Amino acid sequence: MNIEVSHSGRGMAGLRKKSLSDRLNLEATEEYIRLTHEQYKVHCNDNDFQVTNLSSSMISGAETSISFSWKGLSTIANYTYIDARDTTKGRTDNTLPYKPKHSIYTSLDYQYSRFMIGTSLRYVSKVEEAMFHPVDAPKAFYVVNAKLSCKLSKRVMLSLAIDNILNRPYEEMERYRMPSRSIVFRTVVE
Numbered sequence: 001m002n003i004e005v006s007h008s009g010r011g012m013a014g015l016r017k018k019s020l021s022d023r024l025n026l027e028a029t030e031e032y033i034r035l036t037h038e039q040y041k042v043h044c045n046d047n048d049f050q051v052t053n054l055s056s057s058m059i060s061g062a063e064t065s066i067s068f069s070w071k072g073l074s075t076i077a078n079y080t081y082i083d084a085r086d087t088t089k090g091r092t093d094n095t096l097p098y099k100p101k102h103s104i105y106t107s108l109d110y111q112y113s114r115f116m117i118g119t120s121l122r123y124v125s126k127v128e129e130a131m132f133h134p135v136d137a138p139k140a141f142y143v144v145n146a147k148l149s150c151k152l153s154k155r156v157m158l159s160l161a162i163d164n165i166l167n168r169p170y171e172e173m174e175r176y177r178m179p180s181r182s183i184v185f186r187t188v189v190e
Helices: none
Strands: 007-019 024-036 040-045 048-053 056-070 073-086 102-112 115-124 141-151 156-163 171-173 182-189
Touching: none
Parallel strands: none
Antiparallel strands: 007 024, 024 056, 040 048, 056 073, 073 102, 102 115, 115 141, 141 156, 156 182
């Protein structure tokens, strides 16, 4: 087996704009990464596995983010687009596995006195290609979370978080189920 050393080249451009008395922030970035021998692929033939290098791959994408805050209320919205390709010469299938094209994250928080309540939503589009079990490639999913916290003193904070409130089954890799609804109580002492 001969797995070669990786080499990469990267380019990135970005924009950040603040306006409305520092209440509204807007950020946008575009990224391009060219990788050589960065990843390897496992080919399955019944019970046989073989490791081979990807000679060349390219990942490009864009990310935008907007945030707003006003009188204890704050919100964030992010969108990410990724185009990941195997650019090895002679390849007919150029999609890199396990790279969803779209993801969205949004959150809304409200702080009043010692209390903070918040919720968040994360969406990830379906995976276009899975190597081991292509029929079971992860579907698009969204997860909703919530958190409530109370600052008891300058040094002590209590919080309650509920992750995956809707208890939706989802996978980020095929046949690897992510956690169902979970409830976490936390005490932080500084």
